[in-house]
Amino acid sequence: MGDISNVQIGVQNLTYGGEDLGHTNGGCEFAYEPEYTDILVDLYGNTVVDKALTGEVVRVTVPLAEVTLDKLKNAIPTGTIVEDTTSGKKKLTIGSTAGKRLSASAKELVLHPSWLPAEDKSFDIKLHKAVITSEVALPYRKDEQTVYEVEFTALIDETKQDGGLLAVIGDDSIV
Incomplete structure (x- = not known):
């Protein structure tokens, strides 16, 4: 029989590289x-005798509600923040040469349920090396809040053990 106490609802608090990503609108x-x-052998024709893992993708999609240059920099990892220290003005420049690798800017992404205390990591989701790989569209409309959706993709972290190269769900301190 099911257990109603296992049913969850609520939002996640998100950190990327230790930085709070701010408010979301629409859940993640x-x-x-x-x-x-498919593994096939002649004896069984086109009947599959086994399957072999050839790849895995871990993604987290987040509609971000806070629009600042610093938060947009997270969404556009190849961009550069330029700041005039005397005036305090900033800009985000966009445009890089082809072949730029995102692994250099990969950071840890942590989703922590907002209803749990910070020390309770039992339902945390952690992508070890996450990069944003999606299009960034900023809708500006007279009757609508500006929310931009980003998609994080996990890259392989070779410092982790086989079976945990991309992500972990639950308390990461368990060995």
Whole structure:
């Protein structure tokens, strides 16, 4: 029989590289997408005898509600913040040469349920090395709040053990 206490609702607090990503509008979504290839042998024709893992994708989609240059810099990892220290003015420049690798700017992404105390990591979702790989669209409309959706993709972290190269759900301090 089911257990109603296991039903969850609520929002996540998000940190990226230790920085709070701010308010969201529309919730966030974690997705795990395995990719398999069929193993076939002549004896059984086109009947699959096994499947082999050929890849995995871990994504987190987040609609961000706070629009600042610093927060947009997270969304546009190849951009550069330029600041005039005397005036305090800032700008975000965009445009890089082809071939720039995102792994250099990958950071840890942590989703922590807002209803749990900070020390309770039992339902945390952590992407070890996350990068934003989505289009960034800033809608400016007279009757609508500006919310921009970003998609984080996990990259392989070779310092982790096989089976945990991309992410962890739960308390990461368990060895």
